[in-house]
Amino acid sequence: MSAPLRLGIAGLGTVGIGVLRIIRQHASLLAERTGRDILITAVSAREKSKDRGLPLDRYDWEEDPVALATRDDVDVFVELIGGDEGPAKDAVEAALAAGKDVVTANKALLAIHGQALAKAAEGAGRALRYEAAVAGGIPVIKALSEGLAGNEITRVMGVMNGSCNYILTRMESAGLSYEEVFAEADGLGYLEADPQLDVGGIDAAHKLAILSSLAFGTVVDFSGITLEGIDRVSIEDIHAAADMGYKIKLLGVAQKTGRGLEQRMQPCLVPDSSPLGQLDGGTNMVVLEGDAVGQIVLRGPGAGEGPTASAVMADVCDIARGLRGPVFGKPAATLASVPRAHADLPAPYYLRMTLEDKPGALAKIASVLGDAGISIDRMRQYGHADTTAPVLIVTHKTTPDALTRALAAMEATRVLSGPAVALRIEAV
Amino acid sequence: MSAPLRLGIAGLGTVGIGVLRIIRQHASLLAERTGRDILITAVSAREKSKDRGLPLDRYDWEEDPVALATRDDVDVFVELIGGDEGPAKDAVEAALAAGKDVVTANKALLAIHGQALAKAAEGAGRALRYEAAVAGGIPVIKALSEGLAGNEITRVMGVMNGSCNYILTRMESAGLSYEEVFAEADGLGYLEADPQLDVGGIDAAHKLAILSSLAFGTVVDFSGITLEGIDRVSIEDIHAAADMGYKIKLLGVAQKTGRGLEQRMQPCLVPDSSPLGQLDGGTNMVVLEGDAVGQIVLRGPGAGEGPTASAVMADVCDIARGLRGPVFGKPAATLASVPRAHADLPAPYYLRMTLEDKPGALAKIASVLGDAGISIDRMRQYGHADTTAPVLIVTHKTTPDALTRALAAMEATRVLSGPAVALRIEAV
8 A cells, every 4th residue: 555645634614624524434445445545634724713523633733724735744735715815825826836736626716826826736746636616526527627538528518506506496486586585595504705706606607717728728717708697587587488498597608619718607598308407406517518428417516515525535536546637637838828709609599578568569679680680489478467568589599799789779669668688598 | 748558449330430530530639638649559340341431541450359459569458349258358358468458348348257357457557447338428437436436325326228218218208119119229220239238127237237346345246236127117107107207217226235235227216307207318327326425417328439439538548647546446356245135125116006896906905005014105096998997006115025025915816907017116
């Protein structure tokens, strides 16, 4: 058996404690599987005295994560602090500079500083691994970078924020408004301290940026993501979409187009019979498409102590087995900087609007769409009691540009009693 | 860049040609991802002159796969011949003995001879990898052995024979009998030359045996699988199950029980709203459950040129990156030989029977079940035109033993107009 692998763990929140638990409970299993004992040398967290439900006295305590990351008796620095600046970044940089392997669950850090950190890791000949940063317990980093290594990846999609999916599915099942379910989720502790990280789509977009880089061999480009949160999704749209056979999901999509790399994180409609459409509650799903393999769908818990710790341990075991290699699937220096393509691929769209109930209103809308070159796949006008008429339209494929022009022209007809809602329908 | 990795490929059927295509089309992508050129030195197949749609003159030709496997200019022997004896086995053994790494798509070979081959590979310090042997393009071997390495695996389930799932879903959608759809599938070339490999569940059981070994650290034990094919699944049962909210799937299940390792491949009912229940057509699905991660579901194409070649290439890329390690997740010498537990865990069951239409018939059946300690969850008696009455029962959890006794006692009541059908309902 090889020498033990010695970990230093910074951050003892839910995930850190989960990692401690796995290493305590499965010491012999881990040793059998990796051929090495996996030990924890030292830990670090903000409050030493806090009761975490586990005795910590067998580990050395470091107040400073940088000191922990550079200890001589640490081989692998496990960063579970979080945040894209401050102690997490300082400690990861220090660990790599000191020749340590690094495992992190920090999606923000990688989405913002991934390229620089990858160069640092590869320059030092060390691993920087981050299975836990994307989609919790689902081994999607491994599936994409290793399991599909023989493919040119054509598209990556995912529902990667469990809180948003919980809110959207709860709105539908309980018939509640966004505001009501948001308050409920916040009260249950399902949301980040800054809820915009969840409902604004930022957390999910961090994950998408990482997957994009791996999938397409491009420099991580978080700021290139077209980003829209779920706060404008109304219960009316959820019901109307369901009526047309769709679900609304906060869906991340990355794909190469003729013009560059398109990355979007936005509420989209997907068919309710598709795996993505059937994804309820806090579960995550990632869809990987490659030229040889076709479509692979991965589903599992996207957060929580056990699942995230499971992903951290997958990385630790890989390092114990000697697996290193480039951080984003190919050497960081060769990652391409590609232009940003802003959602210019044609797609069908869902439109919901309320028309003034007067003769010719619907004809005006239909002719505006026709003038913009947009043809209608399905249309429904609902019975109504007041003086406005709810109308749903599913278009055939059209470009976002044509749609924007059509929406402006609709507005100008003065037959709308309020702004029209337009949501992309993603082919899944 | 390291030295090129040189492959010798034996077997140029669908999968072999798929591998050739990937290596031709993605040479530079593969080199970037692995840090090495991946080359094919020589190939071997039964008929040299057959037109395979690709020119083969750039590769050396070997008539004998053993000669191919042991060539000095081959680093990795890729076995795509198939079959658990004969040239495939001879060539894999010869390759390992000659110090070559081996990649195979041969589930039968591993299910029958996995233990001996793993010892040979580990003794020689070489890799024996087989991602393509289980569930086609789904990277399930990697997910289980690496992605969930921090977990004690608690259960593995899967729909792993696309032909069987095609037959079952086609029966339901078209309302056709098993015999009719079997003939259709056979005519379309969906079935193996020996269709019992598919419909008898043997092919899927080979895959389950491999997953079990990986999941539970046990010696591969194909003959320990309780095996039942789909030929006794009737269209009546498919309709009746649907009526109760279930689908019938040929489902493989492996789990540790108090008595040992239980491995079953048999038609089971699963809820129609579950991911397994929603799996239509030839697609495969594997469900992995671990103590930390909870449940992970993997879905994708289980066969075909591109998907299977994608899995072969994942193994080739891992070897190019230097990843070796034990064949079944821990050293073959330490794999446990555990007793076979024969489906003794309690489960709910689906029962379908036809009763003679005379007073007290249903009461007799109910009292037989009560006497066996089996309680009824749901019961339906259908309207009928003739002198027999169709009855469906979903029981609460009971043991297979109690069920067998109850079925015998039902038979003895002489109120059944034919044998009762009993199918296990798997909790998913």
